[in-house]
Amino acid sequence: MQLDILALLNAERAARRAAILITDLDGGDQRVVREAEIAADPLGDMLAQRLASGRSGLAEVEGRPLFLTVQAPPVRLVIVGAVHISQALSPMASALDLAVTVIDPRTAFATPERFPGISLVPEWPDEALGGAVPVLDRYCAVAALTHDPKIDDPALAAALRAECFYVGALGSRKTHAARVARLGAAGFSPEAIARIAAPIGLDIGAISPPEIAVAILGQIVAALRTPRGGTPA
Structure with missing residues (x-):
């Protein structure tokens, strides 16, 4: 060479x-x-x-x-919210060789006991994504799972700016409509906001946290393995 x-x-x-x-x-x-x-x-x-x-x-x-x-760069998954779904999603994603980071300022939830072997960042997303977490890029997936706009919105905004290959958010259609309005008021275009997968995950009728985690991970893999503008490889 x-x-x-x-x-x-x-x-x-x-x-x-x-x-x-x-x-x-x-x-x-x-x-x-x-x-x-x-x-x-x-x-x-x-x-x-x-x-x-x-x-x-x-x-x-x-x-x-x-x-x-x-x-190709190693793929990262940033999970926002140390919730029950995150507990199921983290080891599944790790098994697929995704580098997983969980961000949650609520230290009662973001504990090593609940997330063994997972990188935890007990900070607000706007602080964490500004330094503690590796810089977001198009080889990062971001899943916002807290239902709390104060935590989820800054992470979603950072993911959209970085053009992460996957951006997903938990919540009903009503919840997402309010989220769309907030992000629009923050200056994001309708096209950018439309990149958010919400309600998050494939529509497989998932109910339990592990089932929802499967739906999310399936959607992440589909996004990763689909050429831009193409069909799954």
Whole structure:
């Protein structure tokens, strides 16, 4: 591998940006396509599907064998609210290799006993997301689960600004309508607000906290594995 290509891949990795290394197996030529360049690339559709799957592998284009090496940042899940649903969701998400952080200023709820092995941040989201929690980006999912606008709204606002790949919020349609009004008054466009999955989770008739956690995690995985503007890989 040429040093300039290695340097480019390292720079993208350090910045938590995805990239795909394309290697021509016949001639050995290599090039890097950064995520922001995929849509304009001649292999754009194929690269978008490959990135969404997160898997490297062989491909053939016009009879030429290629190897596509996918480099994507580790996915993070920030859960806002140390509630019963969060207790069920955290270990499920960890089992899928998501890096889980739970934020809740209510220290009676955000305890190691209730969340063993999970990164806990007992701060208000606007404070936590400004320093204690790694910076949000498009490889982060945010699930707001407290029902308390003072806690949920700042986290949702930060997630929308960061263009997180998934933003979800617990609550009824009536609750969400009030949330939409608040976010609109805060300057968010209808298109941005529409990115919030609310009521959160897939519609599977979930009732118990573990069932709701399954619905949320299924929705997160679907969002992660769907190319922008495409269908699930």
